[in-house]
Amino acid sequence: MEQTVQENAGENEGNNANANNDARDAKWWCSTFHNVTAMVGAGVLGLPFAISQLGWIPGVTAIMLSWLVTFYTLWQLVEMHEMVAGKRFDRYYELGEHMLGPKLGFWLVMVQQLTVQIASTIVYCVTGGKSLKKFFDLLIPGWSGVRQTFYILFFIFLQFLLSQTPNFNKLKLVSMLAALMSVCYSTVAVVTSIVIGVHHHPSHYGVRSHTVAGMTFDVFTALGTIAFAFAGHSVVLEIQATLPSTEEVPSKKPMWRGVVSAYLIVILCYMAVAVSGYWAFGSAVEDDVLISLEHPAWVIAIANLMVFVHVIGSFQVFAMPVFDTIESLLVRKYNFARSRTLRLVSRSLFVALVGFIALCVPFFGGLLGFFGGLAFTSTSYIIPGLLWLAAPKPKHYSKVHSYASLACVTIGLFIAITAPIGGVRTIILSIKTYKFFS
Numbered sequence: 418m419e420q421t422v423q424e425n426a427g428e429n430e431g432n433n434a435n436a437n438n439d440a441r442d443a444k445w446w447c448s449t450f451h452n453v454t455a456m457v458g459a460g461v462l463g464l465p466f467a468i469s470q471l472g473w474i475p476g477v478t479a480i481m482l483s484w485l486v487t488f489y490t491l492w493q494l495v496e497m498h499e500m501v502a503g504k505r506f507d508r509y510y511e512l513g514e515h516m517l518g519p520k521l522g523f524w525l526v527m528v529q530q531l532t533v534q535i536a537s538t539i540v541y542c543v544t545g546g547k548s549l550k551k552f553f554d555l556l557i558p559g560w561s562g563v564r565q566t567f568y569i570l571f572f573i574f575l576q577f578l579l580s581q582t583p584n585f586n587k588l589k590l591v592s593m594l595a596a597l598m599s600v601c602y603s604t605v606a607v608v609t610s611i612v613i614g615v616h617h618h619p620s621h622y623g624v625r626s627h628t629v630a631g632m633t634f635d636v637f638t639a640l641g642t643i644a645f646a647f648a649g650h651s652v653v654l655e656i657q658a659t660l661p662s663t664e665e666v667p668s669k670k671p672m673w674r675g676v677v678s679a680y681l682i683v684i685l686c687y688m689a690v691a692v693s694g695y696w697a698f699g700s701a702v703e704d705d706v707l708i709s710l711e712h713p714a715w716v717i718a719i720a721n722l723m724v725f726v727h728v729i730g731s732f733q734v735f736a737m738p739v740f741d742t743i744e745s746l747l748v749r750k751y752n753f754a755r756s757r758t759l760r761l762v763s764r765s766l767f768v769a770l771v772g773f774i775a776l777c778v779p780f781f782g783g784l785l786g787f788f789g790g791l792a793f794t795s796t797s798y799i800i801p802g803l804l805w806l807a808a809p810k811p812k813h814y815s816k817v818h819s820y821a822s823l824a825c826v827t828i829g830l831f832i833a834i835t836a837p838i839g840g841v842r843t844i845i846l847s848i849k850t851y852k853f854f855s
Contacts, residue, residue, distance in 0.1 A: 443659040448675030451656045453596040455734050460646030465694025466704040467642040470635035487647040490801035498657050507658035516807040529795040533651040537735040541728040542775030545572035548724040555718040573772035580764040595730025602723035603686040610693035619699030641836025650797040798829025
């Protein structure tokens with residue numbers, strides 16, 4: 418059995434290498450756009466809500482700590498991409514197989530990575546539908562009776578079309594537009610929150626719940642929401658795989674340049690949106706801060722349209738590795754030929770499945786907390802540290818990195834255990850007042 422897994426992994430690795438050889442011509446700034454698109458998405462809109470669940474100091478501290486931890490673990494993945502001479506790990510699970518063995522490495526990483534990517538596409542369907550509905554509700558009040566379900570369906574229809582994009586490298590323009598939109602709507606959220614807050618903001622800032630049980634569950638949910646906001650790790654090796662690499666200039670140099678640029682944009686957007694949103698609305702802020710903003714109507718409408726455009730690109734960034742995995746499996750195990758027909762059928766079925774789930778469970782806040790704790794912490798906080806500890810490292814790497822890896826794993830485990838509990842509770846409370854396909 419182990420030999421079979423190894424053979425399949427090796428064959429799949431070869432397929433990936435052949436498929437990517439012609440696509441390794443991206444520039445460092447392409448990795449910046451891809452990372453911003455993967456990171457700054459639905460998560461940033463939930464950060465004011467997370468602070469309202471934690472309070473000022475714990476909330477801001479949790480966001481900054483998560484940024485530092487995930488910045489470090491992202492560096493680890495970038496370093497390990499070519500840690501073995503003459504070899505590039507183009508997929509997260511390939512790195513896991515090499516460091517932890519073909520069985521443990523494959524199943525530990527692959528399951529978590531796919532969960533993150535599939536969960537992200539579900540949440541982006543919900544976010545896209547909610548944002549488009551808000552856009553039309555503000556500009557055309559007579560359409561306010563149109564169900565959110567129809568807007569989600571329209572978002573899904575667009576994904577049916579875009580899902581036929583052949584590979585990551587062909588997504589450059591979509592990713593650039595999505596990254597630009599994320600910065601723009603974050604700016605609108607910040608400026609509008611400040612304007613509203615200047616005229617009227619709470620005189621007292623407390624947490625949302627007033628019971629010990631409620632506050633405890635809110636802390637769990639908030640940790641998952643913050644973890645969701647730092648979810649780009651599940652596609653970082655796929656992004657790095659698009660960059661060229663030579664002995665003089667290995668891919669980690671342009672990739673790290675792109676990552677640093679992206680992470681500076683990330684923390685600026687995150688802290689600005691989180692602080693301004695909570696300052697303006699306090700514990701009354703919605704789980705999507707743009708929903709809390711009402712005036713001026715045309716500005717908020719445009720911001721919601723920007724979110725809609727952004728998550729169109731984010732969906733594709735997270736879905737592309739899933740498409741590759743599905744098609745590679747069908748080619749390898751069931752002898753399908755790589756063709757447009759295979760791409761059309763397999764990708765359309767995937768889009769239909771995640772779209773259906775989004776229609777059934779459109780609870781933004783609960784989904785962030787649940788998925789953020791269930792899998793996002795694994796790929797962003799835990800697995801990079803475990804792989805680093807298992808990796809045969811050159812002597813110039815300090816032992817400090819081993820202790821830092823243990824700290825990251827410990828923090829990640831705590832979030833992974835607690836956050837899904839809060840997320841499930843939020844979903845259960847939402848279901849009580851929700852009518853399916855409403």
